Amino acid sequence: EAGVTQFPSHSVIEKGQTVTLRCDPISGHDNLYWYRRVMGKEIKFLLHFVKESKQDESGMPNNRFLAERTGGTYSTLKVQPAELEDSGVYFCASSQATGVGELFFGEGSRLTVL
Amino acid sequence: QQQVKQSPQSLIVQKGGISIINCAYENTAFDYFPWYQQFPGKGPALLIAIRPDVSEKKEGRFTISFNKSAKQFSLHIMDSQPGDSATYFCAASREGGTSYGKLTFGQGTILTVHP
Numbered sequence: 268e269a270g271v272t273q274f275p276s277h278s279v280i281e282k283g284q285t286v287t288l289r290c291d292p293i294s295g296h297d298n299l300y301w302y303r304r305v306m307g308k309e310i311k312f313l314l315h316f317v318k319e320s321k322q323d324e325s326g327m328p329n330n331r332f333l334a335e336r337t338g339g340t341y342s343t344l345k346v347q348p349a350e351l352e353d354s355g356v357y358f359c360a361s362s363q364a365t366g367v368g369e370l371f372f373g374e375g376s377r378l379t380v381l
Numbered sequence: 382q383q384q385v386k387q388s389p390q391s392l393i394v395q396k397g398g399i400s401i402i403n404c405a406y407e408n409t410a411f412d413y414f415p416w417y418q419q420f421p422g423k424g425p426a427l428l429i430a431i432r433p434d435v436s437e438k439k440e441g442r443f444t445i446s447f448n449k450s451a452k453q454f455s456l457h458i459m460d461s462q463p464g465d466s467a468t469y470f471c472a473a474s475r476e477g478g479t480s481y482g483k484l485t486f487g488q489g490t491i492l493t494v495h496p
Contacts, residue, residue, distance in 0.1 A: 271424070300482050309385070310425070310470060310486040315479065322479050358424055362482055370482050372417075372424030 269293065271373035273359050279379045285347040288376045290359030292341070298362040299342050300370065301334060305355040313357075316342060317365060328353075349380045384408050387471050387487025394494050400458040402490045404471035407452065413476035415484070416445065416456050419468045428469070429456075432476065461494045468492070 272291045301313040314324040318339035336342040356375040417425035431445040444457040472484040
């Protein structure tokens, strides 16, 4: 069974540009999470989808970040326009049931904003 | 405000030794405490988890000790091996309902086990 896959693995962009990160959760997992780790800091929660609905987006830094999960399958996280402080590793995780069970993380998308 | 504080930031242990990583939390509503292990280039993977109804949980060489009154929990790796070299994250959340997957992580500990 395929795990959580993320694309791209690494993206380097200039300040002010747009980047879209994609996450494909494990098939059948209704819950999808986005997390971010800024250099040397803790991994921080960004938001949580249950199927196609945003359950909790309290961790989204600001309105330059837009997450979607059309059809309840894969998800995208768009940063527009990117700022220097957006650099970090963006992790996606999925789980089967809400409220219980293991979160499975992808390998992350490293974003570098120059 | 960091709600889960993890120490040390880095740890070097000789093969066969005991690795100990400590975490302290502030939110008394937390009732699920997992540890994640991350190898370079990979995502975090669940290693072991504990709930506050027990004070200790052991899985192989890995043990979590939990002190509810002190709001602290720790990971002990017995007989540490070079293959255990990785970054370890403690985390906490509220089990059940929609907050379960909203993990609050510690800053991570880079463990190096020398042969």
